[in-house]
Amino acid sequence: MFGDLMGMVGKLKEAQKKIEETKKRLDTVLIDEQSNDGKLKITLTANRTIKSIEIDGSLLQDKEQLEDYLVIVVNKAIEKATQVNETELGAVAKEGMPSIPGMDLFK
Structure with missing residues (x-):
């Protein structure tokens, strides 16, 4: 019984390590999103950290329009990320979880 328990604990620690490694890797995965007309472009990581924003000069003339563009494009980028x-x-x-009878968490 304790051997099974120790094996499960080991698998959980291994899964936790893989999750942390994946989180670090997701910092390097870039998501690009832009407005339909291409006037606003945003790049963020898969961990939802904004890396860059490119704004066409024509949007700088209208504060409300720029704000609308930012809300729409940032939300779309965050959704993708x-x-x-x-x-x-x-x-x-899912890959790293040990098989525990009666606890089928990922179907």
């Missing part, structure tokens, strides 16, 4: 993040971390977590 979140999908990548959750997919990657979910796969690593």
Whole structure:
């Protein structure tokens, strides 16, 4: 019994290490998003850290328009990054979880 328990603890620690490694790797995965007309471009990591924002000069003339563009494009970029993040971390977590009878967490 204790051998099984120790094996499960070992697998959990290994899974935790893989999750941390994946989080670090996701800092290097870049997500690009832009407005439909290309006037605003945003790049962020899969961990949802903004790396760059490019704004066409014509948007600087209208504060409200620029704000609208920022909200729309940032939200779309965050949504994409979140999908990548959750997919990657979910796969690593599922792969590393020990099989515990009665606890089928990932179906």
